[in-house]
Amino acid sequence: MQGCEKREKREERVTATIAPGLKNPAQDNQRIFRAILLTMSRPGTVTVLGNWPKPPASLHPAATAVCLALADMDTPLWLGPAAPRDAQTYLRFHCGSPLVTREEDAVFAIIPDGHALPDLARFNPGTLEYPDRSATVIIQVRSIEVGCGVRLSGPGIRDEVRLAVDGLHTDFWQAMQWNSHRFPLGFDTILATETEIVSLPRTVRVGI
Amino acid sequence: MKPDTTPIDSMLLGTAARKRWMSVLARAGATRLEQALTALGTSPQFEHIRPPEVGMVLVRGRAGGGGERFNLGEMTMTRCSVALFGGVVGHGYVAGRDKVHAELAAIFDALLQCPEHNPGLMDRVIDPLEREQQARWREQHDKTAATRVNFFTMVRGED
Numbered sequence: 001m002q003g004c005e006k007r008e009k010r011e012e013r014v015t016a017t018i019a020p021g022l023k024n025p026a027q028d029n030q031r032i033f034r035a036i037l038l039t040m041s042r043p044g045t046v047t048v049l050g051n052w053p054k055p056p057a058s059l060h061p062a063a064t065a066v067c068l069a070l071a072d073m074d075t076p077l078w079l080g081p082a083a084p085r086d087a088q089t090y091l092r093f094h095c096g097s098p099l100v101t102r103e104e105d106a107v108f109a110i111i112p113d114g115h116a117l118p119d120l121a122r123f124n125p126g127t128l129e130y131p132d133r134s135a136t137v138i139i140q141v142r143s144i145e146v147g148c149g150v151r152l153s154g155p156g157i158r159d160e161v162r163l164a165v166d167g168l169h170t171d172f173w174q175a176m177q178w179n180s181h182r183f184p185l186g187f188d189t190i191l192a193t194e195t196e197i198v199s200l201p202r203t204v205r206v207g208i
Numbered sequence: 209m210k211p212d213t214t215p216i217d218s219m220l221l222g223t224a225a226r227k228r229w230m231s232v233l234a235r236a237g238a239t240r241l242e243q244a245l246t247a248l249g250t251s252p253q254f255e256h257i258r259p260p261e262v263g264m265v266l267v268r269g270r271a272g273g274g275g276e277r278f279n280l281g282e283m284t285m286t287r288c289s290v291a292l293f294g295g296v297v298g299h300g301y302v303a304g305r306d307k308v309h310a311e312l313a314a315i316f317d318a319l320l321q322c323p324e325h326n327p328g329l330m331d332r333v334i335d336p337l338e339r340e341q342q343a344r345w346r347e348q349h350d351k352t353a354a355t356r357v358n359f360f361t362m363v364r365g366e367d
Contacts (some may be wrong), residue, residue: 017295020257093289094258 021094032069039199044161056086063192071095078106114141114168120175125185135187142167151207176206238309244333260288260307286310
């Protein structure tokens with residue numbers, strides 16, 4: 001009986017193997033950081049990143065790459081109450097970030113499913129003295145198409161850019177409109193498909 | 209603390225046992241571990257979860273072991289995590305900048321967690337290395353102890 005229990009415990013540990021992180025941390029981190037910088041300064045631009053990490057199934061490689069490059073022990077990470085255990089273990093191991101359950105405490109957040117958005121208003125918008133101390137929300141979506149859909153304008157966008165996102169609840173665009181009105185406060189958003197990212201900082205004005 | 213009572217305990221679940229072999233591996237040095245690995249005959253198949261990386265850790269201490277905590281200073285260390293193809297994960301944390309050493313320590317840590325390898329490795333690798341390290345420590349300790357000076361103050365005639 002006792003032996004059986006032990007075997008079970010052991011099995012649990014053996015199957016709980018953590019997937020590998022970035023193969024070449026120094027170069028990969030710089031490459032990913034550059035891509036994030038590019039998409040943040042040109043909102044609505046879709047960027048493809050190669051050489052993905054291979055995270056557990058519930059995480060998109062692109063969203064994970066952003067997290068691996070930006071999050072560390074000083075940036076609490078919010079994953080949502082329904083996040084699978086392997087995803088939590090993976091991010092805790094590779095980023096070293098504490099995982100938090102309250103949206104208000106998060107510096108970074110991964111929303112696993114764009115259709116199941118939490119209350120975005122609860123994420124930290126920064127303070128008037130330090131608006132940079134706000135949260136960055138990474139939302140996993142199915143696909144992003146440029147040239148049709150929602151109209152985006154603002155700093156970094158010439159005239160306007162149109163973006164159609166599949167796998168994202170329409171409430172998100174309302175939240176974005178409200179978010180850009182409280183500038184300089186507000187959270188920044190990164191939408192991530194399996195392989196691409198597009199950034200929507202708080203300066204983006206959304207015309208539905 | 210409850211000691212590990214049976215060998216099976218120390219093999220599968222014993223944190224104390226793992227602590228001990230990780231410490232021995234960290235002190236052993238890359239060359240010794242490499243020799244031990246070649247002596248095994250088979251080279252284990254593994255994958256990096258975290259490739260060897262060099263970083264700094266802050267060493268903290270308490271004056272006299274009981275005072276307020278203070279920062280002693282930073283030291284360089286190297287860490288590495290590997291997964292054997294069976295799925296067992298091993299971690300290596302070593303002082304200094306020797307990436308090969310960190311990787312070998314991680315591989316041995318993973319192997320030592322497999323019940324089929326543990327008893328053999330404990331007997332042939334960990335125990336001899338530990339004896340060697342203890343002998344070296346004792347020698348250094350004795351040499352230092354021989355030069356010990358006791359300071360004392362005599363009562364001075366003030367009046």
